[in-house]
Amino acid sequence: MFTPVGKTRAFEAVVAQIEEAIYAGDYAPGDFLPPERTLVENFGVGRSTIREALRILESMGLVRTSSGSRTGPEVCGTVTPGLTRMLRGAVKLEGVPVFEIIQYRMIAGAAANKLAARFRTDEQLASMAEAIGAMERAEDAAAFAAADNSFHDVVREAAGNRLLAVVSQVIQDATLDMVAGAVDPDTGNPAARDSFIAEHRRILAAITDGDGETAARLAGQTLYDGYASLLGADQRARLAALLP
Numbered sequence: 001m002f003t004p005v006g007k008t009r010a011f012e013a014v015v016a017q018i019e020e021a022i023y024a025g026d027y028a029p030g031d032f033l034p035p036e037r038t039l040v041e042n043f044g045v046g047r048s049t050i051r052e053a054l055r056i057l058e059s060m061g062l063v064r065t066s067s068g069s070r071t072g073p074e075v076c077g078t079v080t081p082g083l084t085r086m087l088r089g090a091v092k093l094e095g096v097p098v099f100e101i102i103q104y105r106m107i108a109g110a111a112a113n114k115l116a117a118r119f120r121t122d123e124q125l126a127s128m129a130e131a132i133g134a135m136e137r138a139e140d141a142a143a144f145a146a147a148d149n150s151f152h153d154v155v156r157e158a159a160g161n162r163l164l165a166v167v168s169q170v171i172q173d174a175t176l177d178m179v180a181g182a183v184d185p186d187t188g189n190p191a192a193r194d195s196f197i198a199e200h201r202r203i204l205a206a207i208t209d210g211d212g213e214t215a216a217r218l219a220g221q222t223l224y225d226g227y228a229s230l231l232g233a234d235q236r237a238r239l240a241a242l243l244p
Contacts, residue, residue, distance in 0.1 A: 001021065001026065001042070002014075002018075002042040002043055003042075003043075004042075004043055004044030004045075010045045011045075011049045011050075014045065014049060015057055017043075018033065018053065018057060018062075018063075022062055022063075029075055029076060029077035030075065032071045032072045032073065032074050032075070033074075033075065035071065035072045036050055038072070039072070054073055057073070058082075059086075060079060060082045061076055061078065061081045061083060062079060062082065063076060083166075084173040087170055087171070099231050099239060101171060102227050103239060103242060104171055105168070105171055106219065106224070109152070109219035109220065109222075109223065110216040111161075111164060112159040112161075112168060113206070113207065113212070113216050113219045114213070114215055115161060115212075116155045116156075116215065117207045117209075117211055118210065118212055120158035120208075124154050125204070125207070127154045128204050128207070129204060131147050131151035131154060132147075132197060132200050132201060132204065135147040144193060148200070149173070153169070155203075156168055195226070196222070196226060199218060199221065199222040202218055203218045203219065203222065217244055220242050220243050224239050224240065224242075228240075
């Protein structure tokens with residue numbers, strides 16, 4: 001399946017071929033690539049080149065390697081973890097302000113909520129309610145943030161737009177620790193926990209009623225209320241510009 005590559009930055013050509021094979025469906029999630037020795041022969045390069053290519057593919061979230069495994073790297077079912085790591089790195093490297101990420105979440109969240117209000121199922125409504133229950137039962141900030149993440153996972157699923165779901169999931173995963181900080185009494189606003197829960201219940205009620213406009217408005221308001229106190233005046237104003 002794979003063809004020999006040139007020696008100059010050969011690892012990039014190896015990455016490109018394996019990446020294309022995965023995207024084309026030649027290797028499905030759960031399948032294994034050929035063992036390292038076979039890849040060396042297929043591509044006509046050294047072992048170090050193959051290892052560098054696999055390291056890059058793993059960082060992208062496309063494959064998972066296991067030390068000492070007799071099989072080749074396993075093809076992953078999702079690239080979300082890899083994209084999340086890259087986004088975290090890009091935010092730090094490019095100096096992207098945190099409030100700009102929150103702005104994006106306000107925009108995307110409003111769209112997801114509006115679509116979910118139109119297309120949600122009873123089962124998805126039950127899952128949203130279950131996630132809110134988990135928020136109420138959470139004993140620490142990390143568990144609370146994870147439950148909040150689960151709630152929005154279901155909303156994005158109900159929205160039915162896969163691109164919106166993937167990109168928004170990556171953005172939310174990259175800011176998961178921020179949610180934990182916002183609801184941690186030791187580092188954030190002690191009242192934020194109750195506020196988050198109440199606002200999520202209002203979102204659920206709007207989605208249940210098919211009220212897309214209210215659900216969309218609450219998406220922005222919930223994020224603003226949760227993060228505004230952690231930001232400076234100018235940044236708060238930029239978030240507020242997205243509110244009705």
